[in-house]
Amino acid sequence: MGAVLPLLALRAFTETTRLGSLKAAAERMGVTPGAISQQIRLLEDRLGVTLLTRSRYGVQLTEAGERLYPGLSRGFGQIESALLDLDMLTRANSLNISTQPSFASSWLIPRLADFNALHPEIDVRVQSTAELADLQRDPVDVALRHGLGDYPGVKSIPLFAPVLLPVASPGLLATGPALDEPQDCLHYPLLQDADRADWTLWLQAHGVEPGHRSRRGPSFDEDLLLMRAAVSGQGIALVQSQHAEEDLRQGRLVVAVDRPWPSRFAYYLVAREEKLGQPHVRAFVDWMLGQVEAGASPDMHGSDSGLKHAFEVRQPGVGRSE
Template sequence: MGAVLPLLALRAFSETTRLGSLKAAAERMGVTPGAISQQIRLLEDRLGVTLLTRSRHGVQLTEAGAGLYPGVSRGFGEIESALLDLEALARASTLTISTQPSFASSWLVPRLSSFSALHPGIEVRVEATAALVDLQRERVDIALRHGLGDYPGLQSMPLLAPVLLPVCSPALLASGPALDEPVDCLQYPLLQDADRADWTLWLQAHGFEPDSRSRRGPSFDEELLLLRAAASGQGIALVQAQHAEEGLRDGSLVVAVDRPWPSRFAYYLVARKEQLKRPQVRAFIDWIEGQLAGSRSTA
């Protein structure tokens, strides 16, 4: 036959025999029935024998085909099994984490080197995206999300609740309507985080149902830019309290509405229940809990 095996033709023969029709084999391989037929003809020409015959009842193996099929089927089965084993091995040593870009850049990524030092055998893959991930279907082990902790069908654990303050310039506040409740902020232009999520969640956490205004306004991917936009009178920004300290001290910023922080509005670690049993996931949870405990003790 020669050194180069006609793998595509052999697979076309194997799938046609296994499934009993050219059409079913074509659907399985993602090609047309004509392409399957052509591959089988090429294989027969190369071997110099007829492997399959067709009738109104489907395809039947010839004597030569019956002799070839068991070995070909066994070979492809072993290849598939080997690939699945390799995929499982690669996945076992990889930990895929999905999180929001702002949290990845400001908190997670700067600390990941300590996790890698503790667990050099675990390869961490961070997917920084504002889009929600489907943990039931996508190959993501852990999601770190900012929200209220409501994730049906999933396990969630609160991580940290950064205190967010709505701040703006004194001039903006003096020229606009009074702010007595968190929902009153909707009467002003809102300055958005990169994910356009914080205002909506913050209002919900305070017991107010936001409308479309909660997602309108210019967005910024860094809190420094949010603070500068707020100080220049462009709107109200929702920022972490420690980042606003300098502006509040020098008077370029004021707190728009001062309310206690709603504890449910936090960063959560979210995963499928069965994923929590994986050693890599457990190791990450133990590490991140340690990081948070260290942060609290030095605060």
């Protein structure tokens, strides 16, 4: 064995073992699966042992691989941690936020000007994606997650639990049957969530036997798309209250029937514990909590129908995880 082993080959082996497949490791490292396989063969040739076996079920460690992997995993973890620390030092005034597109566009972005005015020295970067950020590996300071609250290895601060509201365009309701009770929604096209489950659950929660009609209609995997379809008059959408807030205020949408229903999930601010001690992250956390407190007050919602139910501020320890 040579004194120096190829670092790329060591990482290819480590990522393949951690992720369980050549394809996943290739995506992580930005190369092809063939290149990953070649690097692992190179490492095995240099070491004179077989480290991985491959089958249709993925990759499995040999006895030699099991001995090698833990130390390499710790080593690469320490390298990544050191690089993150350096990045944190060089980007002390940069705040990287990861959140879902619908929450970013409907709740966070309209309020962010206030934070920027209070903290012009902080360079805010919002990553809007449906994929969860890995807070141990990705250059993310804070994630705003919609889930059940159990996020191992990181701190989660409960924000609020939204309710689901049935909303529609005023034009659609002006030309259709009267909407007085939850069952009246069945006289309109229903815009569905990706699982086609929310309408059935909402109707059942209000004592209505939903039947097959509750699961019919076009489905969308984002509240943002649901609301755009509702604004264009395609049907009634059942969406999270805070996502519809601006459209309701502007009159693009109205509450079809004022029967809000508690969502199973809550919103959490999630970060590594050491990040929460950094001044720019702490400033954002304090600002977020202030926004939530203001949003839960009567002044925010006034007497607008439906909006008065929009938020329930969460207490620590309450909530469920994704």
